[in-house]
Amino acid sequence: MKTALLNQYRVWDAPTRIFHWVNFTTVLLLIFMGLMMLFKKDMGITSLEAKITLKTIHVLIGYVFVLNLLVRLVWGFVGNRFARWSSILPGSGFGTLLSGYLNSIKKGDPQQFLGHNPLGRLAVTVIMLSLIVMAITGLTRAGTDIYYPPFGSYFAASVAAEGVDPASLKPYDKTGVDAAKMKELGAFKEPFGEIHIYTSYFLMFLILLHIFVVVRTEIKEGGGLVSAMISGRKVLSKDPEDMKD
Template identity: 50%
Template sequence: MSTLQYYAAWDRSTRWFHWINVVCILALAALGTAILYDKALGVTDGGKILLKTTHVWFGYVFAVNLAWRIVWGFVGNANARWSAVVPFGSGYGSELGAYLRGLFQGNTRPYIGHNPIARLMVSLLMVLLIAQAVTGLVLAGTDIYFPPLGSWITSWIAAPGVDPSSLVPYDKTGIDAASWDAMRAFRSPFITVHYWTFYALLVLIAIHIAGVVVTELKEGGGLISAMFTGRKVFDRKPADES
């Protein structure tokens, strides 16, 4: 008869990052959609500034939380470290092959941390999250003159003799037309990346959720509950048990 054994999977910091990230993404997605379809929704300029301001504040929390996770990947527990997350390193290819064979044969070995496919997914998600954070911080400066680039942007677009701090979002009073056009050209690639990364994230998040459900059904172990408790439970030896 198999006996169940508990394993420490996710430390407290990793779990906090995950759920703060979930809340931020839900809020940012909702606010971003409202901003994107502002005309259809009848949003005024004042309303759009309010939406963007709220969006930016959630973006700051999102960016700080993401930065902390990046740091934690170097100092956290074994399962939180980048060596156990990114799909690189000696033996990863053979490990992925073995996992896929087991998956198709209906005999997968469970993992305390991320399994080889999950490592690919998490790495892709992190790349997109970083791209979204960086482009979002740039857009916060170009759209409503918020830090970290807001002061530089207002200094760039202010007409000669105009105090940059007097500029108001969505009001072109005191703005040099040529500088404004140059700033908008600078902004263009950032908004394009931000826009398409948003949709890419929606697709990957849907795949991620489906993968979590499938893994829970195939491997068991309390994968979902582990992101609350920090522990997984298996009736057989995990593939990554040290």
């Protein structure tokens, strides 16, 4: 029986791993709360107060999600080699790298990578872009719907009637609100809600695909991908492609 020599490498630094699991947890909670908002009537939740509470909890979790995402975006410029955007985002020479990797899979002898493999780099790029869209549209709707930061006071000021203190406005309450200005805000916020919901469906699909592909890659190619996101270490049987240059 042929046995492969295994080597262990440090790959994911602590901030990258912490980001991953905080992101995983907050996104799952946001999806859960989001689905509750979508199906509130079917669940017998009808009062305005409950509707606002659901939205507020979703937004509060959203702040943790956004802060974590911001830290990761910055970490991509200062973190270790594998955490950096320069080794994740597809740049020059990416096409050759991707076709080399796909060919190696076809031949039944997949290349191993210390950082993300080329397909993983594409996945991370699309997931990150979707998360950024969710953060921007979510923060906007938090401002327009319940006057929460960072844009809430601006939107409240934009709909307050003449002489009314914007800080006195309450969500879904017409008191002190200029009806025409509120209509304008309604038209403005609608596309943000649409993009938020459709991107969340896309993200749900991406999450399922991500889990399926990571587990499949670990089974077919080894590397201990899942435990590497906990321990930070990958175990490989070949010379990693991204350590050859």
